Amino acid sequence: MKKQCLECQSPVIGRTDKKFCCLDCKSTHHNRKVRLESKWIRSTNKCLMKNRRILRTLLEMGITRVSRNMLESKEFSFSHITSKSLSREGEALHVYEYGYRQSAETEYEIFTSIDEVNSLNQFKSIAPKLGSTKLYEINGKLSI
Numbered sequence: 001m002k003k004q005c006l007e008c009q010s011p012v013i014g015r016t017d018k019k020f021c022c023l024d025c026k027s028t029h030h031n032r033k034v035r036l037e038s039k040w041i042r043s044t045n046k047c048l049m050k051n052r053r054i055l056r057t058l059l060e061m062g063i064t065r066v067s068r069n070m071l072e073s074k075e076f077s078f079s080h081i082t083s084k085s086l087s088r089e090g091e092a093l094h095v096y097e098y099g100y101r102q103s104a105e106t107e108y109e110i111f112t113s114i115d116e117v118n119s120l121n122q123f124k125s126i127a128p129k130l131g132s133t134k135l136y137e138i139n140g141k142l143s144i
């Protein structure tokens with residue numbers, strides 16, 4: 001069976017691993033792929049930046065506890081985070097240097113990584129050696 005060009009479906013002549021009939025089809029296909037990927041990355045980054053801005057603004061206003069309704073009213077996206085962590089206070093979800101954790105059924109505590117470092121320091125001072133010095137040092141740099 002003859003191979004078809006991935007872009008225009010014309011027969012492909014040449015090497016067995018060749019995917020396109022010509023260079024134009026190859027670059028058109030590649031450009032469309034890059035455009036689609038960029039669109040996806042841009043829309044995800046946009047959601048992350050919006051979440052970050054919401055958390056930062058609330059903290060700047062001195063608000064450290066918010067209801068789910070309030071976050072939803074600001075169009076906070078609960079499905080966009082950059083990482084998760086687990087501490088004695090429970091699971092925290094992070095959006096870059098800001099984070100939040102559920103503190104009641106429909107309430108969240110919000111914080112910055114600086115607070116996380118402080119609570120890690122407190123934890124370190126009372127916890128037995130757990131071999132987590134590296135983690136402490138890495139997080140310690142964030143407080144500078």
Ligand SMILES: [Zn+2]
Binds near residue numbers: 006
């Ligand atoms: Zn083609």
